[in-house]
Amino acid sequence: MKMPYKLEIVPDREEGGYVGSYPELRGCMTTGETIAELAANAEDAKREWLLAAMEEGICIPEPASETEYSGQFKLRIPKTLHRSLAQHSKEQGVSMNQYCLYLLTKNDAEARR
Numbered sequence: 001m002k003m004p005y006k007l008e009i010v011p012d013r014e015e016g017g018y019v020g021s022y023p024e025l026r027g028c029m030t031t032g033e034t035i036a037e038l039a040a041n042a043e044d045a046k047r048e049w050l051l052a053a054m055e056e057g058i059c060i061p062e063p064a065s066e067t068e069y070s071g072q073f074k075l076r077i078p079k080t081l082h083r084s085l086a087q088h089s090k091e092q093g094v095s096m097n098q099y100c101l102y103l104l105t106k107n108d109a110e111a112r113r
Contacts, residue, residue, distance in 0.1 A: 003062070003063050004063050005022045005024050005025060005046060005063045006022065006023060006024065006063070007020050007021070007022055007039075007042050008020065008022075008023060008109060009035065009038060009102050009106065010106055010109050012031060015031070016033070017031055017032055017034070017037075017038070018032050018033075018034075018035060018038045019031050020032070020038045020039075020041070020042040022042075022045075022046055022049070024064060025046065025050070025053075027049070028045055028046060028049040029045065030042050030045040034092055034093060034094075035093075035094050035098065035099065036092060036094045039094070039098065085099060085100060
C-alpha cells in the first residue's frame, strides 16, 4: 500500500476542484475540492484499487523506477513569490512543498498537451 506510485493532479475545469490519477494503476482516479482533500481521497483510491486488484488476481505493476533522479532540486525564487506561495499553500491547507508540486505537475501536464 505504501509503494511510491506517481500521483498526477490537474484542475477540473468543468466541475471545479481537482482530479488526481495514478497512471501506473489503470483507472485509479479520484477528485477533491481542495488539494488536501484530493490527497486524502487519492490515498483511499489507491488502497481500494490495490485491494480490488489483489482480490481479482490482477497483476499489480511496480512503480516506475526513478533511481536516476533524487526528487530534489534547489530553486532560488524572489521573496515576493515565496510569500505568495506560502500564503496560497496555507489557504489550501497543504504544505508549501505539496502546493509547489501541484503547480509544477499541473504546468508540466499542460505543456505535454
